[in-house]
Amino acid sequence: MAQSIAEQIAEVQELLKSREHASGDLVAALKKARRRLPRRIFNQGMVLAQAIPLMDHPKLRLTLDEPALRKAAREVTTHLKSIDLADRRKGRVLDVLSSMAFSLLVVFALLIVVLRWRGLI
Template sequence: MARDLAAEIEDLHKMLRAREGGRGDFAGVLKKRRRSLPRRVYRQGLQLAAAEPILRHPHLQMTVDEVPLWRAAKELRDHLESIDVADRRWGRVLDVLGSMGFAVLVVIGLLIFVLRLRGFI
C-alpha cells in the first residue's frame, strides 16, 4: 500500500509540474508555487512532501499513517484536476490587455487635460 502511495505522490508531482510549472522535487515545486495554490491544498501538499522520503525507506514506511496522506493526495489531485490551463492563459492575456487599455485611457485623459489647460481645446 505504501508503494501505491509513493506512486500517487509521483503522479501528483508530474501533474503539479504540468499544471503549475516548475522544476525540481515535489517539495521544491510546491514551495515555488505556494502563492498560486490555496492554503489548505498547499498544506496538504507539504504533508505529502514530508512523507515522501519516509515512504521510500522500506523499514520506515511501516510507521506512516496512510489514511491522512491518502486524503491529502485526493484533495491535491482534485484541485489540480480542476485547473484549466487554457483558461488561466486566456485570463493572463486579458489582464495584460486590460492594463494596457487602462494606461492608454489615462494617457488620453492627461493629454486632453493638458490641452484644455493650455487653451488648445
C-alpha cells in the same frame, strides 16, 4: 486497484509539472507553484513531501498515517486536474489587455487636462 502512496505522490509531481510548470522534487515544485495554489492544497502537498523520506525507511514507514496521506494526495490531485489551462491563458491575456486599456485612458485623460490647461481646447 488502489495506488500506493508513492505512486500517488509521483502522480502529484507529474501534475505539478504539467499543470503548474513547476519541476524538481515535490518540495521544490510546491514552492514554485505556491502563489498559484490555495493554502490548503499547498499544505496538503507539504504533508506529502514530508512523508517521502519516511517512506524509504522500513520502521519509520509504519509511523505514517496512510489514510491521511491518501486523502491529501487525492485532494491535491483533484485540484490540479481541475485547473483549466486554456482559461488561465485567456485570463492572462485579458489582464494584459485591460492594463493596456487603462494606461491608454489615463494618457488620453492627462492629454486633455494638459491641452485645457494650456488653453488649446
